[in-house]
Amino acid sequence: MKLCSASRWAATLLIFCALPACKRQLVQPQFANLQMGVPGNAKTDPNEPDRYLLEKPQFAVSYNRSLGHANWVAWHLEASDLGTADRQDDFRPDPALPAGWEAARRSDYDNSGFDRGHLCPSADRTATPADNSATFLMTNIVPQSPNLNRNTWENLESYCRDLAKAGNELYVYAGTYGTGGSGSDGRANRLKNKINVPAACWKVVLVLPKGDNDFRRVTSETAIITVWMPNLQSVQNSWRTYRVTTDEVEQRTGYDFFADLPASVQTAIEGKMYQ
Numbered sequence: 001m002k003l004c005s006a007s008r009w010a011a012t013l014l015i016f017c018a019l020p021a022c023k024r025q026l027v028q029p030q031f032a033n034l035q036m037g038v039p040g041n042a043k044t045d046p047n048e049p050d051r052y053l054l055e056k057p058q059f060a061v062s063y064n065r066s067l068g069h070a071n072w073v074a075w076h077l078e079a080s081d082l083g084t085a086d087r088q089d090d091f092r093p094d095p096a097l098p099a100g101w102e103a104a105r106r107s108d109y110d111n112s113g114f115d116r117g118h119l120c121p122s123a124d125r126t127a128t129p130a131d132n133s134a135t136f137l138m139t140n141i142v143p144q145s146p147n148l149n150r151n152t153w154e155n156l157e158s159y160c161r162d163l164a165k166a167g168n169e170l171y172v173y174a175g176t177y178g179t180g181g182s183g184s185d186g187r188a189n190r191l192k193n194k195i196n197v198p199a200a201c202w203k204v205v206l207v208l209p210k211g212d213n214d215f216r217r218v219t220s221e222t223a224i225i226t227v228w229m230p231n232l233q234s235v236q237n238s239w240r241t242y243r244v245t246t247d248e249v250e251q252r253t254g255y256d257f258f259a260d261l262p263a264s265v266q267t268a269i270e271g272k273m274y275q
Contacts, residue, residue, distance in 0.1 A: 032076045033060045035215060036171045036206060039072060039255035046098040054096050058134040059120040062175075063097070068104055068195035069142045072175030072255075073119035077164050078210060083127040091116055094139040104138040108192045113183030117144030117201070119174040121157045142176050143197045145183050148235045156203065156227060156239035163207055169214070171206040177253060181231030202228045202249050204257055206269075218261055220268030228252070246270035 034055070042053035042062035049065035059075035093103035109116050119140050125131040134140075144153065160170055178199030180189050188197050205225040208217055226249055227242045229235060236242075246257055247270045258266055 030055045031057055031060070033058075033074050033171075035076070036218075036261075037257060037259045038062075039074075039173065039257055039259075040253075042071070049101070052098075054094070054139060056096075056134055056137075058125050058131050059140065061139045063139050064196075065101055066196075067176075068102070069176065069198075070119055070139055072173050073140055074171070074173045075120045075124065076169065076171055077124050077160060078169040079164050079167070081124060081127050081131070082161060082164065085126040085129045085132045087122050088129060088133040088136055090133055091136045091138060091141065094137040096137075097139070102194070104141065104195055106138070108195055109141075109143065112143065112191045113146075113185030113188065114143035114181070114191065114197065115146050115149040115183075116141045117149040117153065120172075121154075123157065123161065142201070143181065143183070143188075143191055143195060143231075144201065145181055145231050145233045145235065147233045148201065148229060148231055151237045152229055152235050152239050152242070153201065155237065156225075159239070160205055160225075167210050168207050169210050170208075171214075172203065173205075173257065174201070174203045175253070176201055177228075182233045184233065198231050200228055200230050202226070202253070204246055204249060206258070215260070218258070218265060218269070220265055222265075222269055223274065224269045224272065225274040243273050245273050 040051050040062055042051045044053045046052065051071065052063045054061040054063055059073050061073050062071040064071045091106035093105055097103050118135055119142060120135050122132055122135045125135050164170060176198035179196055180187060180199050181197045190196055207223040208214055211217060224246060226244055226246045227239055228244045228249060229242045250256060
């Protein structure tokens with residue numbers, strides 16, 4: 001992509017102003033990760049603890065204090081995000097959470113039977129060690145069954161990176177739903193009576209050929225990958241087994257994805273299943 005993130009975002013704001021028929025987001029994102037919208041009206045307001053918005057250069061988080069993990073994480077992916085930085089493996093509490101909030105720790109997952117599952121993958125942020133390290137903040141981590149995290153979920157992550165390497169750029173939302181999953185030691189609802197174990201994990205991926213003015217380039221023909229995966233050890237290996245429409249994820253979660261796009265474009269892309 002030719003424009004830096006700041007320039008790209010400035011261009012997108014100009015496009016928003018030129019599209020009066022579109023709804024405006026109540027939050028104006030700092031970085032490229034939320035150019036396609038802010039589901040659930042997440043806010044940078046500590047008085048909204050179950051939809052608290054954290055923005056970082058590497059990704060954005062809608063954090064849920066009651067659950068102890070993210071509602072969703074959003075990020076932009078292109079080939080320039082993929083480099084040679086090693087996996088930092090430095091899981092740690094997120095210091096950006098408001099003072100006084102209990103933050104998840106690496107040790108909360110010890111001996112639980114669940115993996116520390118990334119929403120924004122470590123391997124999507126290898127341009128620099130700092131970028132990779134950011135993915136190990138615990139606000140980007142959720143309890144996932146080992147079979148989901150290491151197989152089905154990872155298979156889709158790898159597929160998305162292949163799309164980026166092939167000359168595409170992706171806008172990704174990944175999140176959680178419900179309570180109660182199964183890990184290697186059986187079923188659980190919470191870890192350490194502190195962190196919710198999701199019943200399912202979902203992902204919505206908008207795929208565009210690399211270019212500029214991304215918002216304007218989304219059409220009814222734009223590819224979109226959407227999945228809804230059970231957080232179970234019995235999960236099937238193929239991510240394609242769990243393809244759904246974006247409309248289905250919206251109905252289950254109550255989120256409105258791509259809310260700033262023209263209604264006709266939303267209807268077209270959110271109602272189709274990736275082939």
